[in-house]
Amino acid sequence: MAPPAGQIRPGRYLSFFVLIVVALYSLVFFTGDRQPTPKLGIDLQGGTRVTLTARTPDGSAPSREQLQQARQIIETRVNGIGVSGAEVLLDGSNVVITVPGNEGEQAKTLGRTAKLGFRSVVYAQPAGAQPQQGNGEQQPGAGEQPGDSNAPPPGESQAPPPDQGQGGGSSPAAQQQDNGDQPGDQPGGQGSDQTPEERAAEEIKAAKDLRQNPALVPTDPTDQAAAGAAQQVQAQTLAELQCRQGSADPLVGNDDPKLPLATCNEDGSEKYILGPVFLEGTEIENATSNYDTQSGGGWGVDLSFKSQGASTWADFTAANVNQRAAFVLDTKVVSAPNITQAIPDGRTRISGQFTQEEAKNLADVLKYGSLPLSFTSSDATTVSATLGLASLEAGLIAGAIGIVLVFIYCLIYYRMLGVLTVLSLVLSAGIVYAVLVLLGRWVGFTLDLAGVAGFIIAIGVTADSFVVFFERLKDEMREGRSFRSAVPRGWIRARRTILASDAIMFLAAGVLYVLAVGEVKGFAFTLGMSTILDLIVVFLVTHPLVALVAKSKTLSSPKLSGLGSVQKLGSTRKSTRHVGSTAKEA
Numbered sequence: 001m002a003p004p005a006g007q008i009r010p011g012r013y014l015s016f017f018v019l020i021v022v023a024l025y026s027l028v029f030f031t032g033d034r035q036p037t038p039k040l041g042i043d044l045q046g047g048t049r050v051t052l053t054a055r056t057p058d059g060s061a062p063s064r065e066q067l068q069q070a071r072q073i074i075e076t077r078v079n080g081i082g083v084s085g086a087e088v089l090l091d092g093s094n095v096v097i098t099v100p101g102n103e104g105e106q107a108k109t110l111g112r113t114a115k116l117g118f119r120s121v122v123y124a125q126p127a128g129a130q131p132q133q134g135n136g137e138q139q140p141g142a143g144e145q146p147g148d149s150n151a152p153p154p155g156e157s158q159a160p161p162p163d164q165g166q167g168g169g170s171s172p173a174a175q176q177q178d179n180g181d182q183p184g185d186q187p188g189g190q191g192s193d194q195t196p197e198e199r200a201a202e203e204i205k206a207a208k209d210l211r212q213n214p215a216l217v218p219t220d221p222t223d224q225a226a227a228g229a230a231q232q233v234q235a236q237t238l239a240e241l242q243c244r245q246g247s248a249d250p251l252v253g254n255d256d257p258k259l260p261l262a263t264c265n266e267d268g269s270e271k272y273i274l275g276p277v278f279l280e281g282t283e284i285e286n287a288t289s290n291y292d293t294q295s296g297g298g299w300g301v302d303l304s305f306k307s308q309g310a311s312t313w314a315d316f317t318a319a320n321v322n323q324r325a326a327f328v329l330d331t332k333v334v335s336a337p338n339i340t341q342a343i344p345d346g347r348t349r350i351s352g353q354f355t356q357e358e359a360k361n362l363a364d365v366l367k368y369g370s371l372p373l374s375f376t377s378s379d380a381t382t383v384s385a386t387l388g389l390a391s392l393e394a395g396l397i398a399g400a401i402g403i404v405l406v407f408i409y410c411l412i413y414y415r416m417l418g419v420l421t422v423l424s425l426v427l428s429a430g431i432v433y434a435v436l437v438l439l440g441r442w443v444g445f446t447l448d449l450a451g452v453a454g455f456i457i458a459i460g461v462t463a464d465s466f467v468v469f470f471e472r473l474k475d476e477m478r479e480g481r482s483f484r485s486a487v488p489r490g491w492i493r494a495r496r497t498i499l500a501s502d503a504i505m506f507l508a509a510g511v512l513y514v515l516a517v518g519e520v521k522g523f524a525f526t527l528g529m530s531t532i533l534d535l536i537v538v539f540l541v542t543h544p545l546v547a548l549v550a551k552s553k554t555l556s557s558p559k560l561s562g563l564g565s566v567q568k569l570g571s572t573r574k575s576t577r578h579v580g581s582t583a584k585e586a
Helices: 010-030 064-080 172-178 196-211 224-240 307-319 356-367 386-414 416-442 449-478 483-515 519-551 564-585
Strands: 047-055 087-091 094-100 116-126 261-264 270-280 284-292 298-305 325-329 332-335 348-354 374-383
Touching (some): 064 087, 348 356, 386 416, 449 483, 449 564
Antiparallel strands (some): 116 325, 284 298, 325 332
């Protein structure tokens, strides 16, 4: 038989709560790393903060839409490589990435534009080879189809003959070299009064003039005059092109895919003359890194193309068997393999001297898309946890003082009910801590100072639910009811108020979470989670414990319960009503 409305079987509710606690701590101690410690944010455990400054080819300010798109792509990359607790925020025209712990090195590569294009190899030579005098022989790319079968292999190729004309004039990049600068460096000897944007735009223009000259590849390979002119341009470009591993390239994110490109590979060991892009990297459907166990080729990246990209790649490979194609990432040749056979299904592998981490980073960057802007890493600093820990210590002290004051007030004002309040808050803290550990393990949730503030505020929300219940209980006793009979009636009236109050609090936390960014978002999350846990504690612990106390003659005595004065007032009112009703009957 079910109990009357408002009355419960306390043992069932408390048993259910005990099962929840046991289940949570079983997951804490027997899953994952089995360490009962939550993940801490960058302000509590330290980490890395990387600031990426956006730039455009003409030096103008990037649009808000471009910055938002870039932030979303970088955030997707962060989630894709498994960096937990990282934040990606906009600060003016900068994108700020904060990564807690020791994963900061990965964050420094997240701003790569990842502009991938597939180009035909017109000519290649070792970076250390010296240009030689022409002997009248036709060079690859000058009068032949790019990647023709009689092109010399990379290790045996000869450089096209240098320009012997007098007074032909040098390119802007060559003029830079005369002043002691290398192509790709900032223009020397001038521009001291230029803004950084103007200097960047000048760098880009100089690099384009040298390395993206349309005359590098003749439009009509059968035109001997155009072929000869292309040889001269190729010779001058390769002679002036400097391959330096790790140097910044002003063309990154600013190269024109419709024009040929003179560039180097990533380790700076080989120079290339490449044709225009015949297949964009946006046609990539998926990219995964793995180790080639069959041929022992080391780590690489397997690509699969979308339908249109697979068709284009199939046509190119079928027409250029035994020729080379370059996979160009951010103007650098990642790999320039020889095409051994036609690839009809579009499944291709980028091979190179990759480490496991490099292959994984490359695959993730390609998989999650290209940035609409190019970025330079203007700042990458390691953040110490000292200041955050000092702030945490101060916050915990403040929170502890507040909790102690709440406990003292409850014990003085509510006595036995105050003891139940303290016990409920302790149990609430126990399940909150377990949930924090599990969230950090499963979804990468990190606890920072804002989250700690959210939990401290949630203590007040939980205590407020107790006060509402206890005051409703007193109201029933003032009407002349006993402690035992007042509990179910007071709970029915208090339950609605508690649900309404927590619903409003959860709604406010939800709106704040959707609209906020950064640490405020973490504050809203912890506040909303604590509100839900407050309902669990009030319904499964506080109410059943009060019901148990009401059934005990010893614990419900006026001296222990602190409800003696209220009970006397209720008895007086009840007696007065009884006398009044008797007089009316008489």
